[in-house]
Amino acid sequence: MLRLDGLSVGYGGPLALQDLSLEVRDGELVSLIGANGAGKSTTLKAISGLLKPQAGRITWGGEAIGGLSPRAVIARGIAHCPEGRRVFPQLSVRENLEMGALLRRDHGGIAADLAAMCDRFPRLRERLSQAAGTLSGGEQQMLAIARALMSRPRLVMFDEPSLGLAPSLVEQVFAIVREIRAKGTTVLMVEQNAMAALQMADRAYLLEAGQLVQAGTGAELLASPEVRAAYLGG
């Protein structure tokens, strides 16, 4: 289980995130929503170790992990699928997947997972030796998701997986996220598409200007007048 207690993070100027507390229980799908600049990506970067917290605690299964290196965090079973896909453009699709499994040493298991990703995403199998930069946006998002899963995480964090995709692909990406959770992996998802994010979430948090303003089940936030007015178009 992941817990943030009073987390504050900044980039040198004013705090991008202030006194945030939240939790993600095992097996849950939790959504983090909010407008541009609310601090959603900052939250994920603090958890994955890209940013050091200025105050507060991050604990994972009881262990304090705030301030650990990204390597130490992924080694503990937390994967971060970053905003904007960020595949390695000049590495092949296969190498991108292998990068996801960089810290694993079970070569047989890696090969099996690679085959499983190819079964799940047939378009990746057809393009295994192609440079990832030549894939379409949708294919790159599938690759980024598959790469995150290659570390066999217990918690996977998605940062705006639907960003910039055509509506039919958005549906597909959300279906994949639900499927990942159904198979037992805990999910923390950041989304601007608040409607979809709240509908599929067990619980959700709403951030505004670096601060937590609402928390509850997905259904509660969907029903909340403030959320409806500001994020769901009335």
Place this chain on the structure above:
Amino acid sequence: MDQALQHLVNGTVLGGTYALLGIGLTLVFGVMRVVNFTHGEFYAFGAYITYGLIVLGGVNYFLALPLATLAGVALGALLEVALLRPMRKADIDSVMLVMIGAMLAMQNLEMFAWGGVAKLTPNPFDGSPLVFGPVSVLPLRLFVLVVSVLMLLGFWLALERSRAGMAMRATFQDPETAALMGVRVGWVNTATFALGSGLAAASGALLGPVFMTSPTMGDLVGLKAFAIVILGGLGSLPGATLGGFALGFVEEFAGGYLSTEYRDTFGFLLIIAVLVLRPQGLVPARERIG
């Protein structure tokens, strides 16, 4: 015709070491975004260590070569940890100034340690050339070519076929995401600078018995290394390899047919020509590592 073949052979020998030099500089620029002014000094360092080991230490050339390369790797790692690591968040201008300072310091230390008179590392081979039909090659030059080609191949294999090489290429392309995959980016930076410096030291060590070693040789070699990297299209490893051989051929042919005295000038004329006619360099942008 025979003369042309001879120049072709000589140009290939020179090109191999230039390629090593160019790859070292490209690596450091590609991974770390650092314009490495000390690169030519690492070449001089490699040449001097080889000279010192052989003449003062009585070490065999074939042992001195790997030792000098390792010394270059070690000094490169030290310089990275001491100077570059604390400046990781600094702007590029400050880093350039620090690197220029390091270059001046290295050059003057060489002057202090070895004096201003040029040294020639003894040739470990027999001085009589091997004759293949119309072409003759000194055994030393053949050895230099074989070793540089082996090093180029070994380097390429390590980069393309090993996990560490893959992690290094991923770091060239996107350091933050590479960190998310578990790459120790700080460590990759140190390794890259050490490897780049080692390649420069290796080419200096290889060419020690071919050219004279002097404290200011790093200036010209450093300039040539930049020329090779620019020829290759700034940040492309295949480009730097190609650029190295291109510079070797131009110097050799122009030196042979036009003027020996101005041989170094022709290389720079080539760069001006490439920059005017093909500003993206010899290898297209999509293959760039950065």
